[in-house]
């Protein structure tokens with residue numbers, strides 16, 4: 122019998138023995154039907170207690186790997202006969218071909234280790250969050266959970282959170298809705314995925330801004346959409362260039378990703394009309410529109426939607442932090458039932474603890490306080506950075522106009538994107554180009570400066586170094 126069992130350490134004996142015997146059976150070294158040594162013999166052979174070998178045999182028997190035949194002994198299960206003796210070479214399982222069009226690493230910059238200042242997008246300053254208040258909210262949620270019935274919950278999300286979101290978007294974004302118009306999701310990304318699931322049949326056309334947000338394109342492609350990049354100009358997506366057969370149109374009207382300009386009112390009105398004519402839905406991804414700096418507040422596209430075609434998508438990744446994985450969708454009422462079904466089929470309803478905590482955090486006013494504080498801090502960082510771009514750096518770049526969000530994009534003049542990124546890196550400065558966000562024809566070279574997590578002092582020091590480098 123090819124049964125080499127070794128006991129390496131004197132603790133965890135049962136687990137060691139179980140793993141080795143199971144592996145011997147699964148790999149076919151112990152053939153189906155073969156008799157195992159008695160628990161007494163094996164115990165004395167390995168110098169372990171009989172209790173240990175008995176427990177291991179019982180476990181293997183419960184799982185069907187071993188069959189006990191009373192006084193005749195224990196045998197390797199017959200059901201395993203077909204797997205015994207199989208080839209040890211593993212084969213490549215081929216996933217559905219649609220996934221070939223989804224990039225391995227989505228074109229989002231990776232965290233830069235060891236940089237003195239990293240201006241990558243999509244990052245917030247976690248240090249400014251009041252974690253004492255967040256802890257209180259989580260403790261409240263745990264107390265509440267203790268009294269909840271032991272069953273599944275509403276796929277739309279916890280009512281407190283939906284209520285808090287409905288009040289918040291009503292006040293901040295002029296989106297008029299009730300609590301049950303809100304579908305809580307695991308970040309904006311899950312909202313995009315759910316919308317794609319319920320709207321896209323393989324081959325359907327989805328229009329996306331170009332340049333645009335790669336994870337949105339990928340979510341649509343993964344479900345078989347024919348994704349058509351539509352160019353943007355200073356007013357946002359060029360509505361006349363949207364294909365006639367588009368079923369879904371994805372836009373970032375408050376703060377075009379990645380260029381930054383808001384969509385003009387004229388375009389917003391034209392977009393809603395164009396969608397209504399086609400029977401298409403418009404996804405309004407309002408990922409960081411709550412941070413507004415100069416000028417008139419940019420209202421949501423949803424607030425202009427008289428036709429019932431706009432799905433408003435929000436995220437807590439910028440207003441709280443991205444790993445919270447909290448977001449929401451406010452669809453037209455006609456789409457809510459199918460979105461609820463899709464959410465339920467995916468993960469039923471997500472984590473109630475986080476939802477209850479966030480709802481409490483919002484309803485208690487802690488979220489509002491945090492946003493006001495973050496807005497003040499981010500405004501100073503933004504002004505500082507803009508001062509550099511519009512001042513000492515103006516010979517090499519020009520900031521694209523924007524009035525919201527936590528990144529600024531600057532278009533380059535006379536210098537190359539990759540070269541500038543590489544030269545900045547020699548000074549420990551993480552800069553990030555916008556070329557990866559283009560899908561159709563390549564656009565002008567530029568840099569996306571995510572400034573939310575970089576202190577004013579670090580902005581000054583790194584931009585000063587960049588000016589010296591570019592001027593050398």
Ligand SMILES: Cc1ncc(COP(=O)(O)O)c(C=O)c1O
Nearest residue numbers: 243308309310334378408436438
């Ligand atoms: C355009 C855009 N949409 C959405 C998000 C946020 O997505 P999520 O809520 O899934 O973190 C981001 C984050 O960087 C973004 O840039």
